[in-house]
Amino acid sequence: MKSVWIAAVVAWLVLVLPAGMSPAGESAPPALRVEGYGFEVTKLAEDARAYGNRGYVWKDVPEALRGWQFTRTNGGDLARMDAIAGADGVVHIATADKQKGIDLTGWEKVDGWEFYYTDGGKTRMQVYRRSAKAAQKLPIPQGNWTGGIVLAPRIVAAPMDRKADLSLVPGVVVHHSAAMSGLYIGSPGIAVLDDGAYLAKCDLFGPKSKEHDSAITLVFRSEDKGASWKQAARIDGLFWSNIFSHRGKAYQIGTQKHHGRLVILRSDDGGRTWTAPADADSGLLVDSGEYHTAPMPMLVHNGRLWRAMEDASGGKLWGLRYMPMVISAPLEADLLKRSSWTLSNALHGDVKWLDGQWGGWLEGNAVLTPEGHVVDILRVQTRAGGKAAIVRISDDGKSASFDPARDHIDFPGGAKKFTIRYDERTKRYWSLTNPVPPIFAKDTAGGTRNTLGLVSSADLRTWRVHCLLLHHPDRSKHGFQYPDWLFDGEDLIAAIRTGYDDGLGGAHNAHDANFLTFHRFKDFRKLTMAESCIDPAKLGMKP
Incomplete structure (x- = not known):
């Protein structure tokens, strides 16, 4: 990002x-x-x-x-x-x-x-x-x-008074930051706690932020299943984190700042206060180095928690510098202790891949394959988009490997961040992505974020779009990006980094979003292209 x-x-x-x-x-x-x-x-x-x-x-x-x-x-x-x-x-x-x-x-x-x-x-x-x-x-x-x-x-x-108009914004507005503030919304995350409360979070980036020194993350809490939200915490020194619930506690894993050290924080009071990672026993997972990640999902498998991320020390060029890796820890371990975690090796990419169109990989998902093996599925940067990469992780979590000829796959929206989760009911893997409709094919895929689609796969290799959930005809200042989401009974709930009109000139651009929004997509398993928010044919897509 x-x-x-x-x-x-x-x-x-x-x-x-x-x-x-x-x-x-x-x-x-x-x-x-x-x-x-x-x-x-x-x-x-x-x-x-x-x-x-x-x-x-x-x-x-x-x-x-x-x-x-x-x-x-x-x-x-x-x-x-x-x-x-x-x-x-x-x-x-x-x-x-x-x-x-x-x-x-x-x-x-x-x-x-x-x-x-x-x-x-x-x-x-x-x-x-x-x-x-x-x-x-x-x-x-x-x-x-x-x-x-x-x-x-x-x-x-x-x-005239500067007054925001949020009436047209899709979903529930959790947080708004006008473009004029120089603080843009990033890294949306969502978790459901044991008491039924929802937590949502975002961080702040942009010219007026402290992302390169000590980044700011905001945490919000909802007591009514997402209908309304109140800020619960402001954390100084956390960036690009995911938020999740584990054994009655809330956690976040991210970096201290843009390309900072890896950290983990815990909340014992429902997201209101958080631990401070100061050393190897309190959440500072590495002594040094540069790392990159996003709000990526936690995987529970074989008695361990798994989380994908990237070592960012592979140069200075965005995308190309990122080297995928996975960290894991026993379920019963003290997750704040560095000694609890195993780190895999990190893999270098190659610009020669995909006929020289390969521009980097990042924001990987730890996922369990149908065969029972952990893989890391990453966004792949190409101009045309539509590609992802499957990195294989050894059973002990120490070794990562990749076959570029076999493990680049077609993936709708693959040039932007996506979250993959497995649904036991349908025996399918689901994701929310930003597919690029044919009418936007001439534009760079990574910057086309104005359509949000529901996609799924039975085997992680062949994906199809089920329904278009959100769309705006303008791609320059409108985006529904970086969706983090969870299953919630028959529904799918999501926190989204949204660029949209606000009565104050809108987002700085689609990437530099001005909203954190919450969405509930009801009966998502039954949705079809016929129930899309826009006629897919108008976008050049098959109904």
């Missing part, structure tokens, strides 16, 4: 003039009303400060525009603005010169109207224009590092 911080330099300047009037016209146009938040109104001038949180200043401002007002924002912080013209006229915008990804359909370039601000690249702005009607509300695009900036001869600011 990697966090994405887009330092794209794109600014929008909106100018409103009555039809036929130039900036040099003698009479001033009606004031431009700007509704929203995250800005202040100030004067545009040569050497005027461009952003509230940077020392950049405007340069080469055309004489005709000097003395106008603009809405100064903080670069990188999300603002919201709607510009409302006071009369019929022409709306002008300016965007960073040659900036990719800007849709200027309907806009006409205004030759000669250019200026720049003093970042390292002296980013140059080009002005465009189009007609607008009086009282027309024009949303100012946001989401880039610079956000949207409004410019006009006169601006009347109409501040």
Whole structure:
């Protein structure tokens, strides 16, 4: 998993003039009303400060525009603005010169109207224009590092409260972290305790987080089977962890930070307080090294607990640096003691695999095969996706091996994290994944997370999609990813890292999610493609 911080330099300047009037016209146009938040109104001038949180200043401002007002924002912080013209006229915008990804359909370039601000690249702005009607509300695009900036001869600011709208978010919102906070939701996990309470958890990553020093994990508790949630704990020094119940206690296994040491924590009071891993007797499972994992399932087999993870010391490149391994401990052991755990060897991958398309393996599942052997089934990074890898683990848990010719398998959604669990009732292995519908086939599979599918297999090698559970037509800022889930009678319950609309500009992007959500998929064993949340044929999939 990697966090994405887009330092794209794109600014929008909106100018409103009555039809036929130039900036040099003698009479001033009606004031431009700007509704929203995250800005202040100030004067545009040569050497005027461009952003509230940077020392950049405007340069080469055309004489005709000097003395106008603009809405100064903080670069990188999300603002919201709607510009409302006071009369019929022409709306002008300016965007960073040659900036990719800007849709200027309907806009006409205004030759000669250019200026720049003093970042390292002296980013140059080009002005465009189009007609607008009086009282027309024009949303100012946001989401880039610079956000949207409004410019006009006169601006009347109409501040609005920053209020999230969670009404459209699928499932039950457990936690919300707006993109503007710089804290994104990661590593969702779920557990059911002996007293019937549910625990859900997530961690925080992103530019305002402490993921590289001492990561933060949040734990939530539900007393009504997921209908409502309250925060139960905040843990400093835990990242990428799973959460599970074992012999009346709650546990989490993860790392201390991004690529940190392996740790295990225990809660004796239902998730409200947690032990601190300080040494080999209190949950610090290794003295040194770099490790990677995610909320992966625990396997109970042959009197032991098994857990897959990755040694991250195989270089510096994401994906390629990860080397799968498995740890295990006796069921009756003190799990906080390092001596209780056996670690397997870690395996190097090879970029020559899959005809040179192989880009790494990670986030493995410890699973018991139909033949009774432990394997580690991992996500495989390729552009096209749809692949997973089966690493074989010896019965004593000390040896891991892999046959690249035999043990790469087709797996719908294999380029993203998935959790596999075995169901005794159906004698099948089940998972929630992010399959890539054919209409998104041209996009990179690892970044396509806007469809959640229910899949299963009888033998771990041949998988089929039963039903599409969640979908959004936009893949750039919407995602239902990293689902951790459990069987709950006839239902399947899940905690999901969700990127979705929140009334505050939505997620930073699909990967940098803004929600932890809880879902109950009722009678999941009976679901078919005909009961999907969207007609599969519209996505190019077979019904």
